[in-house]
Amino acid sequence: MPAETITSRVRTWLPLIAAAGVLAVAGVVAIPLGGWDTVVPESTIIPEHPVGEPFVSHRVSTSIDDLYLTDVHPDGYSEPEAGETFLVLVATMESETDGPEIPIASSSFYPFTIPGVIELGVALDGTSYSTLLERDGNFGPVVVPGLADTLLFVFVVPSSGFADGDVVRIGLTDATPEEADIIEGTRWVDVHIAVEVPITVRDER
C-alpha cells in the first residue's frame, strides 16, 4: 500500500482517533477520582441542622424539639379515627419579621416540611392538623418578634405511617421577602428547604 494512501486514511480517521484518545485518557484520570458515576451537585445538597437548635429564616426562627406519635391529642379531648393516630411536632418558634407571624399560613411557605405529611405547595386539609401553644393549650397561636414560644403541631396520620425509631428529616424552609405590588405587605419568593433536621420518632401510644 503506498505511503500516501496510508497517510490519507489516517487523516480521514484522525477525528475519531483523537476522540478515542481523549476518552481513554479521561477514563484513566477518572479512576482515582471515583469514576464517572452521577454525582449530586454541591449546591443541591441540603445541609443538616441539629435537633433543639434554632434555625433563623427570614420569616421565623424554628427549633425542632421533638416528634412523637400519640393517640391522646394534646387538647385533651380529640380522639383519632380508627386506623389513624396523631403525629406531634414540638417546635420553638419566634417571628423574625417586624410583626406577628402565623406559623402555618400559606401552603406556598410552610415553616417546615415533614415528608408525606406537610409539603411545600400542597394545601393541608384544615381538619388534618392543629396548632397549640404548649404552655396552655391555646389554639392557633401567633409568634411575635423577640418572644420564643414552644408550639405543638398535631397532624392526623395513618397509624402505620410512622413507627418508633423512624428517622424523619424535617425540612426547615426559607424565602426572600419582597414588597408586594398588588397587596400590601410582603411577598415571599424563592421558597425552599434550607436545612434538614433528622429526628427520631418516639411512640407514646
Added chain:
Amino acid sequence: MKRRGWSILAGVALLAAAYGVTATIPSSELVKAPFGVRGAIGDRIVSQPMIVTVNEVFLADEVELDLWRGTTNGVWFVADATIAATVEREGVDVELYLDGVEYPSSSRADSSTVDGSVVDPGFPMTGPILIELPADVVDRPGARSAVLRISTGSDPRLDSVIELVIDLTQLDTDGSVELEPTRPGER
C-alpha cells in the same frame, strides 16, 4: 458664552430638583397610613369610628382573668380601656408598636378582653387589653415611645385610629394580677 453657562447651571439645577422629587416620593405605606388621633392615659379620645378612654396601663408577669391564667415567656402589657362606637357597631383591634415592630393583642383570654369584642354607639364597654411583649422590652428600641393603637380591626389604611404614646420604662411591673373581665359601662 455667559448664556451657555447659565443654561448648564439651569440644567444641573433641574436634574437635582428631579432627583429630589424622585427621592422624596412617599412610600405606599406612608401614603395609605391611617390618621392617628392621639391622646394620653385618662383622656377621652374620639376617632371617626370610636370613643376610647384608656384608664390605666401597667406590666405584669402573669394575669388571671375569670378562670384563665395567663402565663408568658415575656411580660404582659396590660391596659384597662373603655370603648364605644360612634356611628355603628365596630370591632375592636389593638396593637402596640415599638420602633416599627408590631405586637398584637392576645386572643388567648377569649372574650374576656375588650379587644377582639364588638362595641356599639352609646353602650361603652370597659375591660382589659393584653399584649405579650419580650421580657427585655424596656431595654428595646422604642420602649420610651411605644404606640398603643386602637382601631376597628378592619383594614386601617386611610382610616381614623386612636393612638397613645406610652413610655414603657416608666410603667410598674406587677407579679400576678387578677383582672376584671369586660363589662358594660364606664369605669
